[in-house]
Amino acid sequence: MRAIVQNSVGGPEVLAVSDRPTPSPGPGQVLVRVKAAGVNPVDVAVRAGFYPLLGEPPFIIGWDIAGTVEALGDGVTAFKAGDAVFGMPYFPKQAAAYAEFAVAPADEVALKPAALDFDQAGGLPLAGLTAWQALVGAGGIKAGQRVLIHAAAGGVGHLAVQIAKAKGAHVIATASTEKRDFVRSLGADEVIDYTATDFSETVRDIDIVLEPIGGDHAALSLKTLHPGGIIAALLTPSDAARAEIDRSGKRFARIGVRPDGPALRELAALAEAGKLKVHVARTFPLAETGAAHIFLGTRPIGKVVLTT
Structure with a gap:
């Protein structure tokens, strides 16, 4: 071969x-x-x-x-x-x-x-499982929750938006100017152009943040969470950001994707139902x-x- x-x-x-x-x-x-x-x-x-x-x-x-x-x-x-x-x-x-x-x-x-x-x-598979394990596994997403998804036009992000909507969440997404219309087409309730607006100053009362950026960015996302919220991070935050998260007492989960046959079947079912493209x-x-x-x-x- x-x-x-x-x-x-x-x-x-x-x-x-x-x-x-x-x-x-x-x-x-x-x-x-x-x-x-x-x-x-x-x-x-x-x-x-x-x-x-x-x-x-x-x-x-x-x-x-x-x-x-x-x-x-x-x-x-x-x-x-x-x-x-x-x-x-x-x-x-x-x-x-x-x-x-x-x-x-x-x-x-x-x-x-x-x-x-x-x-x-x-x-x-990898992007979909990452989004699923972050939102459903770590986040325990429920209908009516407010979810913030960064890099929402990317591989993980565009699937995460659709999974969150399928679960009944209110989705706030960040994307660059030229990608906003695409993210809206996925069903996001609000799309923030991160090149023009500081999301950390405008978004509040978030239940789950999907944080794929790493470094100091997690500290900005921390400001959007309500006291019981969780940051599901795909990359390691900076030491300063992690220290700030620890001081806040808010929940943090570092997502390391893993093979998951049952979750693949859940993703397949969403696709068959027309809820995941x-x-x-x-x-x-x-x-x-x-x-x-x-x-x-x-x-x-x-x-x-x-x-x-």
């Missing part, structure tokens, strides 16, 4: 097409013929050596997959050959998603919703993976996806 292998960490140029043996599924695993693989910021960080999840190269990065079941390992009864599936296997261990085939534990994939094509399904900004063929990483750095709306 073709796979994107890197023999060193560095820029996009280290991502090279290579021939590798097609893996075989072991007990409890499925072999997936990958049709689409999402590209995420964590992929870029691992590729560049900023986030050494996989140790020393060579390795194959990528975690999002969507495709069809090619073969079943012993004991797998939930799927059959030919089933369309999607998932985020093994994270944070190597899943080797940037390839024509990938092995995944059967309980870490789910049937692809018919409402999403393979490109859309390939962009959903995945916006794919652009697709790239596997051979142009480096270009896909460069494009992701332009902060496009929604998701970037590789196709095989």
Whole structure:
């Protein structure tokens, strides 16, 4: 099979097409013929050596997959050959998603919703699970709550807006000027242009903040929370911001996404109900993976996806 292998960490140029043996599924695993693989910021960080999840190269990065079941390992009864599936296997261990085939534990994939094509399904798992585990898992989101979602046009953000709306929340979102209309189209009740308005001075009584920015930004989000609110952070806040959060007595959760078959099925159900759409900004063929990483750095709306 073709796979994107890197023999060193560095820029996009280290991502090279290579021939590798097609893996075989072991007990409890499925072999997936990958049709689409999402590209995420964590992929870029691992590729560049900023986030050494996989140790020393060579390795194959990528975690999002969507495709069809090619073969079943012993004991797998939930799927059959030919089933369309999607998932985020093994994270944070190597899943080797940037390839024509990938092995995944059967309980870490789910049937692809018919409402999403393979490109859309390939962009959903990591970002969708991150949003779900932040809002539903850590936040315990309930109907009528006020939720603040930052970077609402991004991969995680645009899914989080839709999940929060599906749960009955009042959604306040931040986005840049040129992305406001897109975020409104997702159903956000209020959209704040962060280039023109200081959200920390205007937003109050928030139950859950989805905080994907890190650094000192969490301290600004802290000002919007009511006393029982929670910040669900995707990146580590600065020491000063964390100290301020601790002094405030308000709740804080650092979200580290994990494989979650039941949550994938919940996301699939939302998609089938027409309540969750995945916006794919652009697709790239596997051979142009480096270009896909460069494009992701332009902060496009929604998701970037590789196709095989």
